[in-house]
Amino acid sequence: RAHLAILPGARTHCAIPITHEGRVLGFVGIASLEAGRVTDDSKRLLYALASQAGLAVDQIRLNEQAKVMAITDGLTGLYNHRYFHERLAAEYERARRFGHPLSLIMIDVDHFKLFNDRHGHLAGDALLEGLGALLRDNVRRIDMAARYGGEEFSVMLVETGRDEAMAFAERLRAAVEVGHLAQSVSADARITISIGVAGSPSGTDSSEGLIATADRALYRAKAEGRNRVCTAEPEPGNRQRAT
CATH class of the missing domain: 3.30.70.270 (Reverse transcriptase/Diguanylate cyclase domain)
Structure with a gap:
C-alpha cells in the first residue's frame, strides 16, 4: 500500500522498503496517475536510494551511540x-x-x-x-x-x-x-x-x-x-x- 501514500489514486507505482537490521523503516518509491510500466532503470535507482537511506540510518544510529557512550559510565550506565x-x-x-x-x-x-x-x-x-x-x-x-x-x-x-x-x-x-x-x-x-x-x-x-x-x-x-x-x-x- 506504499504507493497510496506516495500518490493516492496511482495507477503505476513502485515502492522499495528502507530496512535497517531487519526492520522496515519506510519506503522510497515512484507513482503515476497514468497507467504504464516502471522501467528497470527506475527500479535500480529506487533500490540504490533505499540502500543509501538504510546506510544513513545506520550512521545516525552509530553517531547517537557514540554520543551516549561519551557521557555515560560503561559499567553502571549512569552519567559519567x-x-x-x-x-x-x-x-x-x-x-x-x-x-x-x-x-x-x-x-x-x-x-x-x-x-x-x-x-x-x-x-x-x-x-x-x-x-x-x-x-x-x-x-x-x-x-x-x-x-x-x-x-x-x-x-x-x-x-x-x-x-x-x-x-x-x-x-x-x-x-x-x-x-x-x-x-x-x-x-x-x-x-x-x-x-x-x-x-x-x-x-x-x-x-x-x-x-x-x-x-x-x-x-x-x-x-x-x-x-x-x-x-x-x-x-x-x-x-x-x-x-
Missing part, C-alpha cells in the same frame, strides 16, 4: 564524571538565578577495597552495577545520578532543599544496609554506604563549591564511623546512625 560536572554547573546557575533550591549528595561504598579482596573484582563490579541501578530507580527524571569515580557516586537533586536531600539519602543508606545490594552480589556480604549532603544556598558561589561542601560532608561521614548520612557541619540534635 565529566558530564555530571557540566550539568551540575548549568543547574547551579539556574538555581541561583531563580532562587530555587538545589542539593548534591556524594556516596561512597564503605570498605570497597576490602570487599574486592574478599569477594573478587567481578563481585565488586556487580556491587557497583547494583548501586547504579538503585540510584537510577530512585531518582526523579529531573534529577541526575552519576558514577563520580571508582566506588563513589553522586546525585544532583533539583528543586530540593537540604532537609529533603537528607531524607532521600537516608532512604538510600537504609536500603543498602538491609541487604538490597547483597542479595545480588554475595549472600554473606555486608554492604554499607556513607553519604555526604550539601544544599544550596550553602555559602558557596559555584557548583565547585557545592561539590567541595558535599565532599567534606562525605569525609565527615566516613570519619565518624561510616554507614551514615552527614552534612559538612554537625547539626544540633543530630541522630545519624553510627556503626
Whole structure:
C-alpha cells in the first residue's frame, strides 16, 4: 500500500522498503496517475536510494551511540564524571538565578577495597552495577545520578532543599544496609554506604563549591564511623546512625 501514500489514486507505482537490521523503516518509491510500466532503470535507482537511506540510518544510529557512550559510565550506565560536572554547573546557575533550591549528595561504598579482596573484582563490579541501578530507580527524571569515580557516586537533586536531600539519602543508606545490594552480589556480604549532603544556598558561589561542601560532608561521614548520612557541619540534635 506504499504507493497510496506516495500518490493516492496511482495507477503505476513502485515502492522499495528502507530496512535497517531487519526492520522496515519506510519506503522510497515512484507513482503515476497514468497507467504504464516502471522501467528497470527506475527500479535500480529506487533500490540504490533505499540502500543509501538504510546506510544513513545506520550512521545516525552509530553517531547517537557514540554520543551516549561519551557521557555515560560503561559499567553502571549512569552519567559519567565529566558530564555530571557540566550539568551540575548549568543547574547551579539556574538555581541561583531563580532562587530555587538545589542539593548534591556524594556516596561512597564503605570498605570497597576490602570487599574486592574478599569477594573478587567481578563481585565488586556487580556491587557497583547494583548501586547504579538503585540510584537510577530512585531518582526523579529531573534529577541526575552519576558514577563520580571508582566506588563513589553522586546525585544532583533539583528543586530540593537540604532537609529533603537528607531524607532521600537516608532512604538510600537504609536500603543498602538491609541487604538490597547483597542479595545480588554475595549472600554473606555486608554492604554499607556513607553519604555526604550539601544544599544550596550553602555559602558557596559555584557548583565547585557545592561539590567541595558535599565532599567534606562525605569525609565527615566516613570519619565518624561510616554507614551514615552527614552534612559538612554537625547539626544540633543530630541522630545519624553510627556503626
